[in-house]
Amino acid sequence: MVSTSLYRGAMSDVVIYHNPACGTSRNTLALLREKGIEPKVVEYLKEGWTKDQLKDLLKRMDASAHDILRVRGTNAEELGLTDPAASEDALIAAMIIEPILVNRPIVTTSKGAALCRPAELVLGLL
Template identity: 60%
Template sequence: MSEVVIYHNPACGTSRKTLALLRERGVEPRVVEYLKAGWTQAQLKSLAARAGLPLRAFLRQRGTSAEALGLTGTGVTEDQLAAAMVREPILVERPVVDGPRGVAVCRPPEKALDLI
């Protein structure tokens, strides 16, 4: 099986549940604590492209400054979103799982099962 990567926030219950679910299924993913590691614009755009979604689908609004930063409006470009997510990694919804069958924001955690 190809490597599975979980972009993880250990403070997030959904992220912890997703990691536990993967491990219950015998998958030991590479865990990237993205709040520490950060993101690059290329990485974010690549993950969104592999997911078949616009980058906006990766924007976390609840509990972040996304609205105050003007990122929730319709005129915001992918480049603007990516730049903001690089500056403030908390703006990326979690957890993101990258597996042999694609990429998804795993809310609910069971979405990760489709990727392995």
């Protein structure tokens, strides 16, 4: 069994892009804390996104903007963003304008980045 102090020392660079209104996001944050990790919490709905930030996250996740697009509870369909032909640049631009279009939570560590749905996916980053 790995001690939580080992995680704490190795995981000082953990960031969670968090929406406190989201149960999965809250569960992921709780799981990190249960492991003894106090991540930097970024409430992206308040802070927003930059183009460089999203591109960096996508690169680290080896994902496309389509992979992190949140459809439920958003206007993604009305904006035409669910169309497979919608470009990466169009999705990223929309995500900058409307941060809710990014699914959550996204967690980054020195091991990489992942959309942690379900919350247990965060364990692969520790």
